[in-house]
Amino acid sequence: MPELPEMENYKNLLKEKIANHLITDVQINREKSININPDLFKKTVQHQRIIDIKRRGKHLLFQLQNEQRLLLHLMLGGWMFFGTESEKPKRTIQVRLSFGQNHLYFIGLRLGYLHLYSQTQIEKKLSDLGPEPFDPEFTVNEFLKRIGAKHGRLKTTLLDQSFIAGIGNCYSAEICFQAGIKPTKDIDDINDGDRSKLYNSMKNILQEGIKNGGYMDNPLFQEDMLTGGFNNRCQVYDREGQLCNRCGSTIVTEVISSRKTFYCPNCQK
Known part of the structure; x- marks a missing residue:
């Protein structure tokens, strides 16, 4: 599932491709992927210019000239491709915006969707999301305050979008590995020093993920050499049974909150 770095990468690349461009056509192949009548959706979106593209958590927001917003959440298995008809992948297309x-x-x-909302509706829809990891106001002290109010396993807390927006299964595993903390550990048993390590690791890992195009390896366009570059940099995620690059121990996995959790039993205490 795309997380913050994947969506930030999409945002940055799409700004170069479609910002200030006119939507010349709209094709809806699956009505369940949108939230209103297809004819109304097409009438509202077609012939509108993309004014800006923003990210909030794991969502992308396409701001249209008429002040409406397209809210995208790719969920599990969702991705995008930009190009001509002859370049498109041989996959089922749910929605197509033409430029x-x-x-x-x-x-x-x-499971994902592309919904059309007003700005007021968007704010209500996303009101439950926690702070953005790179918000200047989200300091280490604010992190310590928020995590101090939480209980239960660390992995579950990091996946909670109302706690911090944008972190999912992949980056929670990588953050815990860099911090040297088991994701299975109870928050009440983590001291403030290690909690601060988590904060710094969160910043470092997410920045590295963005810099290297995220871990999802489907290119956004034909010449895209950036997207998916973080996949080979993962230290524990999806590496069950492989050797830890830090200490040589075998990466293990456990299931927490119905999610596979990867860690090194030697490096992470």
Whole structure:
């Protein structure tokens, strides 16, 4: 599932491709991927210019010229591709936004969605999300305050979007590894020093993920050499049974909150 770095990467690359460009056509192949009548959706979106693209947590927001917003959440299995009809992948397309000869294809939106909202509706929809990790006001002291009010396992807390927006299964594992803390540990048993390590690791790992294009390896466009670059940099995520690059021990996995959790039993205490 795309997390903060993947969506930030999409945002940055799409700004270069479609910002200030006109949506010339809209194609809806799966009505469940949108939230209103397809004809109304098309009437509202078509012939509108993309004014800006922003990210909030794991969501992208496409701001239209008419002040409406397209809210995208890719969820599990969702991704995008930008290019011509001849370049598109041989996959089922749920929604297509056209920009002349180039198109933005939304793929794998079985659980994900592309919804149309006003700014007021967007604010209400996203009101439960926690702070952005890179918000200047989200200091280490604010992190310590928020985590001090939490209980239960660390992994579950990091996945809680009302605690911090944008962290999912992959980056929670990598954050815990860099901090040297088991994701299975109870928050009440983590001292303030290690909690501060978690905060710094969160910043470092998410920045590295963005810099290297995230871990999802489907390119956004044909010449895209950035997207997916973090995949080979993962230290524990999806590496069950492989050797730890730090100490040589075997990476193990446990299931926490119905999610596979990867860690090194030697490096992470």
